[in-house]
Amino acid sequence: MVSGGRLTALPTKNTVEYFYVWTEANVHSNDSIEMNSEECYQKTCSEVVNSNQLLSLSAKIYILRTFGPLAFLLKEDGEEEFQDWWFLLLTLLFVVAAMLSKEQGITVVGVCCVYEIVIAQKITPQGILKDFANICKGKISFPAWLRTSVLRGTFLVGSTLFLLLARIKIMGAELPVFTKTLKMVLWGLMVFLLTVHGLKTIIRNFDWQSEYILFKSAVKVNQRNAKLFNNIGHALEKTSNWSEALEYFTFAAKVQPDDIGAHINVGRTYQHLNMSKEAEKAFQTAIDLFPPVIQGKSYTARVAPSHLNAFLNLASLISKNESRLKEAEKLYKSAITMRADYVKAYMSRGEVLVRLGRLEEAKEQYRIALHYEQSDADIYYNIGVVNLEQKNLLEANTFFEQALRLNPDHQQTLFNSALLLQDLGDPVYRPEAMRRLLHLLELKPNDAKAYYCLAILAADNKEFTKAKNWFQEAIRLEDTMRSALFNLALMLVNDLKQPQEAIPYLQKLLMYYPNHTKGLILMGDININILKDLDGAEKNFLTILMNEPGNVQAIHNLCVVYVERGDILKAEKCLQHAHRLAPSESYILQHLNIVRNKIKAIKAKKKPQ
The missing domain is CATH 1.25.40.10 (Tetratricopeptide repeat domain)
Structure with a gap:
């Protein structure tokens, strides 16, 4: 029985401390007070959970402010310092909320200070000792992080002390009172939050219909992130909507002018639109953003592998002009200088060297590429082609065979190796040549050239009926193929003795040529x-x-x-x-x-x- 004053219950379960407060207005004399320990425990757990949520939220806000992604989303030019202090104030606000819920909420300030030192500034004991040793030696050079960290820490600690004094001044040593009305308000707020965020989730689902819609919705929130505009451009690329993709890539380059990838995207899109001059300018802009080459000085710079595509794309573009092949070759060489294992650059440079007639140099480039990538059938094929140009038929055949061992479905090798076997002139090779061409037709049924080569092989074997059928199939697929038109007519006249049937093919040949x-x-x-x-x-x-x-x-x-x-x-x-x-x-x-x-x-x- 209590007649007045305040009653405090001591710990009764699992060493969890709770406080049950009664004021004189709520206690009447001669009233019996029966405290159910389970109810008190549940009430205490609810309070602890509420305070823990606020503790967590305040800590997260500080971390977000330190790392800066949220600040990046919100800040405008010239407002960085304002946003920095805004997040500190927001952290302090949630510290106040946590402390009002339960006094332990104030401990989050310590968490934030530790985070500042260990995570944000990445300060280690060894680093501190090193800086201290330098100061002791007379090298008074304070580390760069010191001023920023001291300012933030001083602000947080000072504000916390002020809150403690204010709390003691206003409430003294009394503990906060949790009433049923407050619980109802909290439940109402929780229902409101669940409803609002549930609706937001449902609405957000509509943004996930496609990549394009998803990234477009992100742009509505943040228009200063170049990656978002690049992603929209890539989504439009997949639908071959080059003009609209170009707009987004161009805007990405404006938002972040030093983004090499954005300029590469702009150039590549111009290429698809057959705007060569604009594409060349965009690729050159991307290359100009690379670290400059300093003659006589060696230094290390970090370059993303994908950015080297700027050199390859520009070289590929200008190599279409025979008079600029040497310029293209130098660009490929520059890319190789930056990345010694850049296989694609070696292969592209080799192709240009072949066109320049520098076959030995081209072969050397392919051999270097082969050193880094032994399982690439394309490299063996290219070496085989160079040997064909040099009339090294047997050596060319060796590399073609290796390419087919690595990739039996390599279409270019199947075709060119069949031609090579035919050129060797030995009837023994004809069945294998025909087998490869037939396999090629399984992979590529509408290849007119494969049918033409089969017809020539059949004619060499005196199988004129087969040859006639394959010639006709080649002409059906490509009726302007003059070799097929002429050879079919010649075979009809000389071998099949059907000159009248040859006339339509000759007339079509002379119509086109x-x-x-x-x-x-x-x-x-x-x-x-x-x-x-x-x-x-x-x-x-x-x-x-x-x-x-x-x-x-x-x-x-x-x-x-x-x-x-x-x-x-x-x-x-x-x-x-x-x-x-x-x-x-x-x-x-x-x-x-x-x-x-x-x-x-x-x-x-x-x-x-």
């Missing part, structure tokens, strides 16, 4: 021997002579047209001209003698008996 010399000669022969169209044949041969006045075969065939017309004298003059151009060609002299004999015979008939 009116000056195709061999096609004109073959068509002229058909006009003479099959169609008996001497005017058409004459036109064919004269077309050749307009472009190649010294073409002996065309002159000879034109002479044959004159013979077929019965114009013997004109034929004689024509054959004499052909004989002067090619005196060693026996068939011309033979035909000239035949014509002369005919002339003699005609003259003999005209003489009077």
